[in-house]
Amino acid sequence: MGLVTGRAGGGPGGRELRSPLVAQLVCLEKQARTCKLCALSATRTNVVFGTGDPEADLMFVGEGPGHDEDIAGEPFVGRSGKLLDMLVSQEMGLDRTRFYIANVVKCRPPGNRDPRPEEVESCRPYLQRQIELIDPVVVVTLGNFALHAVLETPDGINKARGRAYPLGPRVVVPTYHPAFALRGGGDVVAAMRADLIRAKRALRGDL
Numbered sequence: 001m002g003l004v005t006g007r008a009g010g011g012p013g014g015r016e017l018r019s020p021l022v023a024q025l026v027c028l029e030k031q032a033r034t035c036k037l038c039a040l041s042a043t044r045t046n047v048v049f050g051t052g053d054p055e056a057d058l059m060f061v062g063e064g065p066g067h068d069e070d071i072a073g074e075p076f077v078g079r080s081g082k083l084l085d086m087l088v089s090q091e092m093g094l095d096r097t098r099f100y101i102a103n104v105v106k107c108r109p110p111g112n113r114d115p116r117p118e119e120v121e122s123c124r125p126y127l128q129r130q131i132e133l134i135d136p137v138v139v140v141t142l143g144n145f146a147l148h149a150v151l152e153t154p155d156g157i158n159k160a161r162g163r164a165y166p167l168g169p170r171v172v173v174p175t176y177h178p179a180f181a182l183r184g185g186g187d188v189v190a191a192m193r194a195d196l197i198r199a200k201r202a203l204r205g206d207l
Contacts, residue, residue: 018135022054025133028126032106038122040107046073050102050130057203058092058099059136060084061127063145063177064115070108075101080178084142087178087189091196100134102127104149115145124149131170138202139170140195143177161191164198164207171207173199 029049035041048065051074060076068078076084088094105115105123115123127149131139141147144157151165151172165172175195181188201207 018055021133021135025054025130028129028133032126035106035122035126038107038119040105040109040119043110044107045070047106048073048075048103048108049106049126050100051075052096052100053098054100054134056098056100056134057137058094058140058199059131059134059138060099060101060140060142061146061150062101062103062142064103064105065108066112066179067108075103076178079182083178083181083189087192087196091193092200100130100136102130104145120145120149136170138199139167139172140199141172141174143180146177147174161195164202171202173202 032049033047035047048069062075065075066078066080069075069081075081085096088099104127105119106126109115109119131150139150141150147153147155147157147160151160151167151174153160157174157176160174161176163174165174173195175192176184176188178192181192198207
């Protein structure tokens with residue numbers, strides 16, 4: 001399983017442990033691991049469901065697993081994940097035991113191609129239910145696919161980032177995918193840092 005044991009107390013907002021909901025999340029993960037709703041099931045090594053604190057106030061949503069993630073069965077374990085971990089640690093003071101991280105699609109698209117619309121739609125109920133059960137205060141979307149899946153906006157990440165968006169009981173903070181930051185250099189990394197600071201403020205209720 002990808003779950004880390006929840007905190008002994010509530011999150012920053014003082015929430016109590018929600019073990020029945022965590023049990024539902026475990027059940028959902030078991031369902032995802034046998035899912036064959038789209039063609040990605042035929043080429044995957046592992047289903048990459050999610051990892052971290054199932055009662056976290058902060059959740060990250062990425063695009064989909066790459067090669068390293070497909071082998072490990074855990075999201076963001078390659079170079080992109082190491083960059084993300086470093087930035088979150090430096091700007092928010094958190095490690096993976098303090099947040100939850102998942103992807104829009106749970107299986108690796110062959111050759112790391114973009115997920116196809118039918119693949120995104122097949123996986124959408126899993127992501128929606130993850131968000132409902134984890135019930136984060138803040139969701140940080142990483143890149144265009146996560147932005148579109150969570151906010152359902154036609155805007156691209158260049159236009160959407162730099163703001164926080166209320167979405168029901170939550171706040172959504174879009175930022176770049178760390179894989180793009182690895183290619184884009186210092187300016188993209190600086191923008192990600194600013195977005196993570198914005199997410200930290202949202203967790204504190206300062207926005």
